[in-house]
Amino acid sequence: MKLTNQQIALIDETLVLNGLTYDDIKLEVTDHIASEIEFLMDENELSFDENLRIVFEKWEPQLKPSFSGLIGFTNPKIMTVKCHKIVKRLFMTVIPISFFTTLLLILFVRHSSYEVLLMNGQTILKSFILVEFCLVILAWGFIFKSKQQTTYSYLIKKKSFGLIVFLLMLGIGAFPIRLNHPDAKIAFVSIFFGIFYVLITGLYLQLVYKHFQFEKKLSISNL
Template identity: 70%
Template sequence: MKLTTEQIAQIEETLILNGLIYEDIKLEVTDHIASEIEEKIYNETSSFEVAFKDVFNEWKHELKPSFSGLIGFTNPRIMTVKCHKIVKRQLFTAITISSLITLALMVFVRNSSYGLVLTNIQGVLRSFVLVEFCLVILAWGLIWQSKHQTTYSYLMKKKSFGLIIFLFMIGIGLFPVMLNHPDAKIAFVSVLSVITYVLITGIYLQLAYKHFQFEKKLSFTKP
């Protein structure tokens, strides 16, 4: 039995009341719950009301408020798990790649004969950071104006402010790239921090892209 438009709307309204307001995950969960309700109605000859109640009782754990150390409080749990996985994967990727790049740069430039190369690297890096700064500002503004909310826009709104401040500090030189610092540990931490933020910024810009991709998909599916 296929559910009616009104019954699907009832599922969506219940999910919203439970805090699931982000459209990408709400759409996904709505499809799952609708399928489970249809299956119960077909296999157990239940009414929609009975199947609806039973399925939502089974989903109760996933719809409870929850906490993640990486993103804080998010409702409900299924949203927290998805966002936690995204952020964890991003951090692992950014830190791993930036560590390798930092080691390679330090081996290459910590030699007095590479003074000009060092200056060029620092100049290029600061210019690149300023470009990223402008792109984050643009993406942030477009997402705030968007009529749709997704897990991607949620993470962009939650994380972008800190990125914007740090990128601005790097771009204008308040947080210098100290490749040639006499203390190798200070040099390593300085360069690692900058490159990590550069990579994380690129990853978060991908989140903005995914948000607008989903928004475009909705524009094609909705009348």
């Protein structure tokens, strides 16, 4: 039995009341719940409201408040799980790349006599970091003006402040990238964090793209 627009709207409203307010995941869950209710209404003689209650009881564990070490507290659990997976994937991609790139750079620096090249490379890296700093500020502004709320916009709002602070510190030299520091440990840490924040910023900006990609898709579907 196909649900009416009013019944689907009721599912949407119920999800919002349970804390699921982000459009991308809410749309996905609404489709799942609607399909389950349609299946039950074909299988039993219960009303829509009764089947709605049955299905939401099944989904109740996914709609409860939850915690993630990478995200903190979010509501509900299904939202936390999705955000946790996104952030975990980002870190699992960026950390090993940053680690091995740092090792290669240190080996190159330790066996290089091209001081001018090193200084130019450090200046270029700082300039690139400042460009990323400006892009994050710009993306943050666009996200806050956006009419849609998604898991991607949630992560950008939650993580942008830390990115902005560290990118600014790296860009202005408050946290200097010491390519040729005589202490290998200090050199490693400074280079690693520089590369890490360059890469993680690029991936976070991809989340901005995904947010607006979803917004465009949603606006087209509503035409």
